[in-house]
Amino acid sequence: MKARSLFARRLSDYLIKILSALAALIAIFALGWILSVVVSRGVSAFNLDFFTKLPTPPGISGGGLANAILGTLLITALASLIGIPIGMLAGVYLAEFGLDRPFASMIRFAANVVMGMPSIIIGVFVYTLVVKPARHFSGYAGAIALAIIMLPLIARTSEDMLRLVPNSLRESALALGAPRWKVTLGVVFRSAKTGLITGALLALARISGETAPLLFTALNSSYWMRSPKEPTANLTVTIFNYAMSPYPDWKAKAWGASLLIMIAVLALSIFSRWIFREKKIRKG
Amino acid sequence: MPKLSPFQSRSALQNRADLAFRGITVFCATVLIIIMLAIFFELVRNSGLSIKKFGLGFLLSMAWNPVTQNFGALTSIFGTVVSTIIAMIIAVPLSIITALFLVELAPPILSRIVGIGVELLAAVPSIIYGMWGLFVFAPFMADHIQPALGKTLGFLPLFQGPPMGIGMLSAGIILALMIIPFICAVTRDVFQMVPAAVKEAGFGMGSTTWEVTRKVTIRYGFRGVIGACFLGLGRAVGETMAVTFVIGNDHRISASLFSAGNSIASTLANEFAEAAEPIYLSSLIELGLVLFLITFLIQIFAQLWLRRIAKGMGDRL
Numbered sequence: 001m002k003a004r005s006l007f008a009r010r011l012s013d014y015l016i017k018i019l020s021a022l023a024a025l026i027a028i029f030a031l032g033w034i035l036s037v038v039v040s041r042g043v044s045a046f047n048l049d050f051f052t053k054l055p056t057p058p059g060i061s062g063g064g065l066a067n068a069i070l071g072t073l074l075i076t077a078l079a080s081l082i083g084i085p086i087g088m089l090a091g092v093y094l095a096e097f098g099l100d101r102p103f104a105s106m107i108r109f110a111a112n113v114v115m116g117m118p119s120i121i122i123g124v125f126v127y128t129l130v131v132k133p134a135r136h137f138s139g140y141a142g143a144i145a146l147a148i149i150m151l152p153l154i155a156r157t158s159e160d161m162l163r164l165v166p167n168s169l170r171e172s173a174l175a176l177g178a179p180r181w182k183v184t185l186g187v188v189f190r191s192a193k194t195g196l197i198t199g200a201l202l203a204l205a206r207i208s209g210e211t212a213p214l215l216f217t218a219l220n221s222s223y224w225m226r227s228p229k230e231p232t233a234n235l236t237v238t239i240f241n242y243a244m245s246p247y248p249d250w251k252a253k254a255w256g257a258s259l260l261i262m263i264a265v266l267a268l269s270i271f272s273r274w275i276f277r278e279k280k281i282r283k284g
Numbered sequence: 285m286p287k288l289s290p291f292q293s294r295s296a297l298q299n300r301a302d303l304a305f306r307g308i309t310v311f312c313a314t315v316l317i318i319i320m321l322a323i324f325f326e327l328v329r330n331s332g333l334s335i336k337k338f339g340l341g342f343l344l345s346m347a348w349n350p351v352t353q354n355f356g357a358l359t360s361i362f363g364t365v366v367s368t369i370i371a372m373i374i375a376v377p378l379s380i381i382t383a384l385f386l387v388e389l390a391p392p393i394l395s396r397i398v399g400i401g402v403e404l405l406a407a408v409p410s411i412i413y414g415m416w417g418l419f420v421f422a423p424f425m426a427d428h429i430q431p432a433l434g435k436t437l438g439f440l441p442l443f444q445g446p447p448m449g450i451g452m453l454s455a456g457i458i459l460a461l462m463i464i465p466f467i468c469a470v471t472r473d474v475f476q477m478v479p480a481a482v483k484e485a486g487f488g489m490g491s492t493t494w495e496v497t498r499k500v501t502i503r504y505g506f507r508g509v510i511g512a513c514f515l516g517l518g519r520a521v522g523e524t525m526a527v528t529f530v531i532g533n534d535h536r537i538s539a540s541l542f543s544a545g546n547s548i549a550s551t552l553a554n555e556f557a558e559a560a561e562p563i564y565l566s567s568l569i570e571l572g573l574v575l576f577l578i579t580f581l582i583q584i585f586a587q588l589w590l591r592r593i594a595k596g597m598g599d600r601l
Contacts, residue, residue, distance in 0.1 A: 016493075118549055240414075
């Protein structure tokens with residue numbers, strides 16, 4: 001083996017240490033840069049009108065995004081109503097019944113594939129499935145698209161969380177004569193509660209920032225939503241439209257909407273991590 | 285027929301309830317398979333018009349003209365490939381040495397803080413990257429990075445042309461930022477799985493940290509790192525909003541990384557809602573089908589690969 005001087009070895013070691021610290025610094029710096037820009041530009045767009053008024057026609061300043069805020073909340077809530085129960089039950093199948101059966105691994109495979117699908121493909125899919133036959137864009141279509149994105153995320157995290165529940169707990173409940181469904185919903189779910197909530201919150205965080213699947217499902221609107229059967233205003237598509245517009249006032253509003261979305265997403269993901277850690281610490 | 289005792293009838297009822305419960309969970313799980321198959325089926329069905337008219341030539345045609353209704357996928361595929369390559373070239377080494385920093389070098393407190401920061405980078409929505417990219421990063425590129433690159437490496441066709449800020453290079457760099465957290469997270473897990481005894485043996489031989497990393501940690505976790513890169517690749521290929529904001533959205537193939545281009549996802553995001561003619565819409569959906577197939581293949585490969593490693597390492601990744 002070729003001998004290298006101690007100096008050269010120490011030097012390369014030192015250089016790599018600096019480089020790797022630098023790489024970590026780049027990631028942190030980028031995060032700080034993005035957050036600070038969004039906060040500083042977004043805050044100046046915030047005022048009472050921003051939260052309470054409808055958008056103004058192009059070029060006229062003033063107004064707000066109240067309808068888009070409401071629309072995003074509604075679409076997200078609808079998507080969760082569809083996505084969370086189905087996803088959790090799919091997770092129950094994988095963790096409680098499927099285990100290592102071939103059918104269960106097929107489902108895991110499908111979940112991973114759908115999870116890895118670009119969200120814009122989900123948008124195209126829902127367009128062809130819902131929007132095209134109905135001949136109009138709708139809030140429902142947007143909610144379905146987001147629910148499809150949530151589904152595999154919730155299914156996989158629920159499976160992982162349910163699997164952490166010790167088998168002895170299931171066995172003792174079954175030995176007492178409780179039926180399987182009661183064991184799962186009453187005992188296993190309760191024991192895995194924190195984990196399940198964390199998974200749901202993370203999925204919620206993921207979809208509340210999604211834009212691509214809403215572009216041609218929910219579309220956008222400058223009016224109050226009367227029913228989810230109509231095109232529904234939402235914050236993320238509004239950001240896209242306003243950012244590409246030539247009006248400074250609209251661009252300012254796009255920054256305001258960005259800040260709102262970012263606060264929601266980061267709050268959700270930090271909160272979910274926090275409750276998960278709390279639980280772990282209390283247990284450990 | 286003997287009458288069922290109360291106990292027996294109750295247990296029959298319970299059996300039925302259990303069967304129903306199990307049936308419901310099986311149904312919910314099957315929904316996932318149905319969705320995967322339905323996406324493929326719907327995309328194929330709805331791109332039929334375009335497949336019939338343009339055939340395989342669609343993939344190799346540079347045309348994109350809604351007026352004459354002549355469409356081809358080549359410019360979009362080119363943009364997707366180029367922006368992804370730029371992103372991978374930047375993200376892979378950065379992610380690996382960042383993971384190295386987190387696992388081997390940083391003191392535990394710093395490692396946790398930086399780790400959380402990198403995770404939050406993954407939580408930032410795509411559209412926020414887009415806003416930052418278009419209004420902050422692209423002007424920065426135009427004023428500082430691109431002129432400098434033009435001066436030093438301008439003899440290469442890659443770095444020629446006016447520094448506009450937006451374009452392939454900026455899109456690739458932002459994509460890199462977006463996939464670093466994914467590659468870094470898996471790489472970190474892989475590095476952490478390397479048994480301490482193996483590393484300690486290296487240190488015991490008098491190796492420096494970098495020598496142990498290069499010859500033990502990376503070699504031990506090499507296949508896991510490859511799997512991590514594939515996960516990042518799958519992300520980068522389909523990333524939509526951030527790319528749409530900064531790539532420039534021009535149906536054109538250019539040797540220069542400074543020039544505007546488009547990707548499959550950005551073309552869909554920009555044009556889908558406005559496509560009125562059936563053949564236009566159908567061509568866009570066929571673009572979507574191409575993207576579906578690309579990500580599907582990457583997914584299959586990544587999953588098979590990671591499963592093989594997980595078996596080898598005896599742990600679920």
